[in-house]
Amino acid sequence: MIRHTVAFTLKHPKDSAEEKSFLDATLILKNIPGVRNFERLTQTSKKNNYRFGLSMEFDDAQAFESYNVHPIHADFIQNYWIPFVTDFQETDYENYDS
Amino acid sequence: MIRHTVAFTLKHPKDSAEEKSFLDATLILKNIPGVRNFERLTQTSKKNNYRFGLSMEFDDAQAFESYNVHPIHADFIQNYWIPFVTDFQETDYENYDS
Numbered sequence: 661m662i663r664h665t666v667a668f669t670l671k672h673p674k675d676s677a678e679e680k681s682f683l684d685a686t687l688i689l690k691n692i693p694g695v696r697n698f699e700r701l702t703q704t705s706k707k708n709n710y711r712f713g714l715s716m717e718f719d720d721a722q723a724f725e726s727y728n729v730h731p732i733h734a735d736f737i738q739n740y741w742i743p744f745v746t747d748f749q750e751t752d753y754e755n756y757d758s
Numbered sequence: 759m760i761r762h763t764v765a766f767t768l769k770h771p772k773d774s775a776e777e778k779s780f781l782d783a784t785l786i787l788k789n790i791p792g793v794r795n796f797e798r799l800t801q802t803s804k805k806n807n808y809r810f811g812l813s814m815e816f817d818d819a820q821a822f823e824s825y826n827v828h829p830i831h832a833d834f835i836q837n838y839w840i841p842f843v844t845d846f847q848e849t850d851y852e853n854y855d856s
Contacts, residue, residue: 662802663799664803665849667849683854699851699853699854699855700853700854700855701761701851701852701853701854702851702852702853702854703849703850703851704760704850704851704852705762705848705849705850707847707848708847708848708849708850710849712854713849713851715851749805749806749847750803750805750806751763751765751801751803751806751808751811751849752801752802752803752806753797753799753800753801753802753811753813754799754800754802755797755798755799755800756781756797756798756799756800756810757797757798
């Protein structure tokens with residue numbers, strides 16, 4: 661299992677309609693084959709400046725790669741991520757114990 | 759639900775006995791009341807330099823705070839985290855949708 665996560669901050673004002681619109685647009689990523697346990701998250705640690713997070717899981721590296729190159733993902737990056745995300749950090753996890 | 763995560767890098771050599779010893783020492787944190795879904799993780803994104811991760815969940819902020827001040831946590835920080843962790847980033851998530 662690969663858990664792909666990204667913490668990020670938007671250029672939109674906090675609690676604005678544009679912010680909600682961006683977060684709603686992320687839901688289309690759930691439709692990409694192989695995406696499991698998709699979550700929209702709020703980042704709350706004071707030791708971290710990112711405001712939101714996304715988390716999703718893939719069965720294996722091949723499913724993750726198929727997601728990365730899928731047209732829905734490419735369109736989302738072009739139309740939402742690049743224009744509206746000011747800062748982000750990707751973190752991908754695999755289980756140490758399995 | 760609060761998901762507390764930390765990505766980190768150790769001073770120990772990769773795949774060394776000391777590295778395994780550190781990761782085994784983290785398991786004591788599971789014994790702290792309120793800790794749920796404790797996971798030891800390997801960080802695999804090439805866009806991120808951290809090597810490992812820990813993830814755990816708490817029912818609420820009070821449970822998370824009790825963990826933070828628990829003597830087992832304090833001892834772990836003193837005896838393992840401070841001596842052996844060279845770099846880390848905490849990220850805490852709550853569900854945006856709930």
